[in-house]
């Protein structure tokens with residue numbers, strides 16, 4: 001379509017309908033969806049109570065702007081605060097915007113303390129979005145290319161390397177925060193050491209830095225906890241959320257705790273659409289469905305899939321590692337494997353390839369046992385034929 005800007009390259013599939021973990025194309029073919037709109041539709045497609053909440057809200061009041069009280073925002077903030085252990089919430093429309101909010105909090109927190117040119121530590125292979133500040137925070141040179149000058153104020157260190165952060169702390173006297181994904185998603189599904197976040201928490205406490213977690217992909221149940229840091233029993237200072245929060249309705253959030261909650265004051269930040277009644281109603285319906293039992297099932301399903309792949313791909317020379325946490329699963333191959341997306345589609349499964357050589361699976365939380373077996377069988381067959 002020549003009138004669309006060519007930012008996504010050629011796209012080979014037109015999806016017209018979904019139900020649960022399945023989607024249908026415009027030719028009537030069905031696919032098992034193991035990517036869920038990139039970790040967005042965690043509760044599946046065409047979820048009845050979410051669809052109903054959206055329809056009811058749309059026929060009453062879709063949008064008023066943030067000039068007015070929005071009760072749905074307050075209800076959703078109360079739920080997010082209760083489930084996160086943090087104190088307050090700002091709603092945005094997307095993940096990148098949530099990270100922009102977090103970065104503005106870090107900068108203003110530093111400037112309020114009288115620190116000149118406050119800097120934020122970010123990670124190699126990290127991904128934080130496509131706006132100017134978030135692409136600058138992103139650790140992938142391909143995302144930077146052509147957009148120089150980048151936004152300054154970032155110190156980049158290797159992921160899952162606590163010593164590198166201690167070195168950075170010794171070299172710079174103007175660091176204010178660490179921004180990190182609990183599990184790197186776009187970077188190729190990298191799970192750090194079990195105590196990585198605990199160590200980061202300790203370093204942030206020692207240095208009076210903010211620990212800011214980008215949970216845009218890992219949050220809302222995806223790793224088998226409501227937020228991934230809950231596996232570690234710590235509390236961060238700032239958390240960003242988006243993807244699964246609206247199950248497809250565009251909504252993001254910045255959650256803050258303690259001193260980070262009062263950094264932004266009237267006039268410092270805002271959005272026209274963010275947290276409007278429509279997107280908040282969708283997210284409220286998501287919150288009603290996202291119970292502890294379902295989230296516990298994410299861990300069980302994730303382990304079943306990883307064990308299933310390990311068994312099915314045993315002895316397969318092209319497989320380097322099978323890893324993941326909850327329903328963020330990566331199968332790293334020994335060479336670039338982008339064409340596996342096509343072969344999986346031909347086999348009736350939608351997958352994704354991250355970092356060039358890693359098959360990435362982000363299935364729904366409502367996958368049945370039969371669908372889990374189908375996923376393992378079909379994707380393993382495709383990898384064995386590669």
Ligand SMILES: *Cc1c(COP(=O)(O)O)cnc(C)c1O
Pocket residue numbers: 094095096097099127128129130181185186214215216217242243
């Ligand atoms: C997807 C993603 C983003 C960007 O979110 P958008 O809604 O696409 O702006 C940022 N951080 C992480 C970890 C993500 O996975």
